[in-house]
Amino acid sequence: MFDTAVESTHVWLGLAVVSAGILGLALRVPTAPPPDATGLARTVDSVAASPHEATARHPLDARQVRIGAHRVGLRGPGGDAHASLAYGPVVPAVGGDGDRLRRVLRGVPPERAFGSEATFARALDRSRTTEPSWRPAPERLLVRRVTWGDTNATLVGA
Template identity: 50%
Template sequence: MFDTPVDTWYTWLGLALAGTAMVGTALSFPATAAPDATSVADTVDGVAASEYATTAEHPLDATMIRLGPRRVSLRNDGGTAHAAFAFGPVAPIRPDSKLEAVLYGAAPERTFESRRAFTQALVEAQTTEPTWRPVDRTLVVRRVQWGEQNATLVGA
């Protein structure tokens, strides 16, 4: 008595529209999760807070990265995530620079002609406007000291 007759056209039309809406909603979800920028910032902070020369690596689940002296941004198909560094500023390293050699293990005193040149390279790294760059490896963080100059180098 209170049942909807299944042979009516508007019942089938309503079911078809509801099914189409559910399929469209399911297909609109991203296939991957947004990258975890907070764990990247935690790794950088762990190295920056250290009293000693330290190196750490962090695998990245992103396709693009934007490193600044006070924050990191990661992007992939799932979205974009941002996180700030608690211990900063850090020196974001650009590829093919002298600081990149130091980031990957070279001694600053063997790479730079003087402490002043090292300090100038750090200032330039910290004042350069961050841009999006493709990620081709893990994030590397290294804390170095040369004389009175302490620096946390970050590159990906």
Template identity: 50%
Template sequence: MFDAPPDVWYTWVAVAVASVAVAGVATDLPTRPAPDASAAADTVDAVAGSSYPSSAEHPLDADRVRLRPHRLALRTDGETSHATFAFGPVVPVGGDDALTRVARGVPPGRAFDSLAAFREAVEAARERAADADWRPADDQLVVRHLEWGELDVTLVDA
């Protein structure tokens, strides 16, 4: 009289399978939101659009970064965000120690022997950045707009 009807087993198995599926989806969700590439690009644009030498830093909440002369991409936990610079091209300095020092505040005349050497480093960095791949991101995006002689550049390091 109080026995379960025979179709209860099917219902129980269906509920168990649905529970496992929901648990699988929940564990696969990203643990953090996508990084804010637009805010980082706005910082670059604010410095690059300045008519005077200037610099700025922007905190990054990304694990990896891809900097190119006209755009920026940030990645964390499989989430990726992209943004395009309004003022460009900029010079991503990754891989060049002297340009990195200049981006972080060292006068270019102290990091390079001549304006020609600085110009060559800037051109080489732009060429490398055209096909840049993902690399580990620093905690800060550093942007510096400067003029040396007739060379007017915006250096970006992340």
């Protein structure tokens, strides 16, 4: 009595619209998993928690990286992934003092890269408080815990 005829044009049009919507959803599903930000955070935390100077390398499988004082993020073909750091704040080796901080990150003692401990501490504070931004991801990130007098820091960068 209230049946719709299968030959009805409206039924076929509705079926076509629903099928196109389902196909669109299926094509939007990422084909790869998001990068492993949790693994990166564990590497950073293991160095930051060390009572002594320490260094680690973490390979990245991402297109972009975002390093903040308390959080890291990775962006890849499978989407974005973020993880919080348990032992922060860390210092991204980027920004205005990034060249000198990158030298320290790569093994140069801070007293050779900076004129004084106070200058080193100011550079750490500036880099730590800079708003994090997405940057091209290197093949691996370096993490280094350094100490100069009363100034301790965990540097993260490439």
